[in-house]
Amino acid sequence: MSTPNEKLAVSLKLLKIEQDRGLHVFQSKDFSRVHRDRLVAAGFMKEVIKGWYIISNPAEKTGESTAWYASFHEFVTGYCNVRFGNDWYLSPEASLQRHAGNTTIPRQLMIHTKTGSNNNLTLKFETGLFDYRSKDFASGADIVVKEGIRLLSLPASLVRVSPTFFATNPIDAQIALSQIADASEILVKLLEGGNSVVAGRIAGAMRAMGRANESDRIVRTMRDAGYAVTESDPFQVTLTSLLTLARAESACAIRIRLMWESMRGEVISAFPPAPGVPDDVESYIADVDDRHIEDAYHSLSIEGYRVTEALIAKIASGKWNPEENSDDKNDRNALAAKGYHQAFVEVRKSLSSILERSEPGEVIRRDHHDWYRKLFEPSVMSGILEAKHLAGYRSWPVFIRYARHVPPSYESVRDAMPVFFDLISKEPQAAVRAVLGHFIFVYIHPYGDGNGRMARFLMNAMLASGGYPWTVIHVEDRDGYMTALEQASVNENIKPFADFISTDVQRQMDKVSAVSPFRP
Numbered sequence: 001m002s003t004p005n006e007k008l009a010v011s012l013k014l015l016k017i018e019q020d021r022g023l024h025v026f027q028s029k030d031f032s033r034v035h036r037d038r039l040v041a042a043g044f045m046k047e048v049i050k051g052w053y054i055i056s057n058p059a060e061k062t063g064e065s066t067a068w069y070a071s072f073h074e075f076v077t078g079y080c081n082v083r084f085g086n087d088w089y090l091s092p093e094a095s096l097q098r099h100a101g102n103t104t105i106p107r108q109l110m111i112h113t114k115t116g117s118n119n120n121l122t123l124k125f126e127t128g129l130f131d132y133r134s135k136d137f138a139s140g141a142d143i144v145v146k147e148g149i150r151l152l153s154l155p156a157s158l159v160r161v162s163p164t165f166f167a168t169n170p171i172d173a174q175i176a177l178s179q180i181a182d183a184s185e186i187l188v189k190l191l192e193g194g195n196s197v198v199a200g201r202i203a204g205a206m207r208a209m210g211r212a213n214e215s216d217r218i219v220r221t222m223r224d225a226g227y228a229v230t231e232s233d234p235f236q237v238t239l240t241s242l243l244t245l246a247r248a249e250s251a252c253a254i255r256i257r258l259m260w261e262s263m264r265g266e267v268i269s270a271f272p273p274a275p276g277v278p279d280d281v282e283s284y285i286a287d288v289d290d291r292h293i294e295d296a297y298h299s300l301s302i303e304g305y306r307v308t309e310a311l312i313a314k315i316a317s318g319k320w321n322p323e324e325n326s327d328d329k330n331d332r333n334a335l336a337a338k339g340y341h342q343a344f345v346e347v348r349k350s351l352s353s354i355l356e357r358s359e360p361g362e363v364i365r366r367d368h369h370d371w372y373r374k375l376f377e378p379s380v381m382s383g384i385l386e387a388k389h390l391a392g393y394r395s396w397p398v399f400i401r402y403a404r405h406v407p408p409s410y411e412s413v414r415d416a417m418p419v420f421f422d423l424i425s426k427e428p429q430a431a432v433r434a435v436l437g438h439f440i441f442v443y444i445h446p447y448g449d450g451n452g453r454m455a456r457f458l459m460n461a462m463l464a465s466g467g468y469p470w471t472v473i474h475v476e477d478r479d480g481y482m483t484a485l486e487q488a489s490v491n492e493n494i495k496p497f498a499d500f501i502s503t504d505v506q507r508q509m510d511k512v513s514a515v516s517p518f519r520p
Helices: 002-018 033-042 067-085 092-099 155-160 163-170 168-179 186-192 198-209 212-224 251-270 279-292 294-301 309-316 325-329 332-355 360-381 410-426 430-443 451-464 475-490 495-512
Strands: 025-027 045-049 052-055 088-089 106-111 117-122 130-132 141-146 148-153
Touching: 002 033, 025 067, 033 045, 033 451, 045 067, 045 117, 052 067, 052 410, 067 088, 067 106, 067 130, 067 148, 088 092, 092 148, 092 155, 092 163, 092 168, 130 148, 148 155, 155 168, 155 186, 155 198, 155 309, 168 198, 168 251, 186 198, 186 212, 198 309, 212 309, 251 410, 251 430, 251 495, 279 294, 279 332, 279 451, 294 309, 294 332, 294 451, 294 475, 309 332, 332 360, 332 451, 360 410, 430 451, 430 475, 430 495
Parallel strands: 088 148, 106 130
Antiparallel strands: 025 052, 045 052, 088 106, 117 130, 141 148
């Protein structure tokens, strides 16, 4: 008679077959009741709604959202295909956000259907799916499938979207419009429906973005076709001219440019003036060294490692010996602490270059891969991690535990990171380099792991570029720290995060003010 583990293994083989086909969402009928109940009981599948399941990780803690957010759009597609066939698509607003590369999991996703019941389906983690029965359902030519999801084409979305979208989602709207390379793409839809009011709105938006030629062409063409057009700016805020220079870039690259420009003012307002790069570099580095153990303990603890200051001190002193002590060799926490120390040594070298007046953005552009390799070298050498983790930027999707923000696709990372370093290099304010450097680094999430530790290293390197002291984010403040990051990622509101970092920096400045070792 088979043991329970042997029975579970049979069920897992069936699940793996489906997973190897790229599927993570299933209906009840896809597995027999015996296999389904067995997989659910073991934590390898979770029920979303009656009759629908997603793959999950048994190691996930109660209340953890990673599996659901990773499967959210696949569930929407599967559920809607079963219920509505091909007669559905994302609303114009949701379609535009997908075209603009907005990866945030929405609280409520609206779809347009031919036969919907105007009902909201309550889903996991306070998400929902609203099926709107559209009286003006789009033609098949206006519906596209992007990354497996049915949505309106970009021109059709822009014509159908509500006027308030531009004011409430200015970054998404700008990115979407930036992908209209020539006015003829949108003019076809405007002329087809005689959309004179929409034409005035699109023309006004184009002009606000610095694309006066395209704006003029839309207005002239519509008027020549016999339509009265009154141009209006729907954004209600002053825009930058970044997109006139960046139309060839990916949506992700444009997004980080716009976020940087729109958020930097809040950071400057929140921060104390920069002390200036100190003349006494040795004293500054000595102060950083004094805080190494504290920094390592809190940074690793924020990421869930169980380390002690004694362990970190042992590693920093060179007494950690995996050749003689098997506990040192196999302990995940010790290996993480060893990697942190090795990375800290590399960061310290970068700090010295910055304090010697090297351009800070170029220093971290050059050095950040070295920080990362040292961070994970012990875990790779011990066999805990595969060697691929040392290669550099990730080549797979990642999800952040408990976060509605989903990092951009790995294909976007290699386009976004050069833009990220360009922004740091061109930024004149050290506080902005530090706060937005940290935030946008974790927003992109370029590595498979270690992004939080890398971002805090980067933040402190940029603080040094303005003479601010090395600042430790404490594990006791983790909830506020993560909530502020999520506010910036999901709601594009950087103020909570800027205030959080500024408070910590000011507290550290107050501690050293009596001796003032860093005065330039």
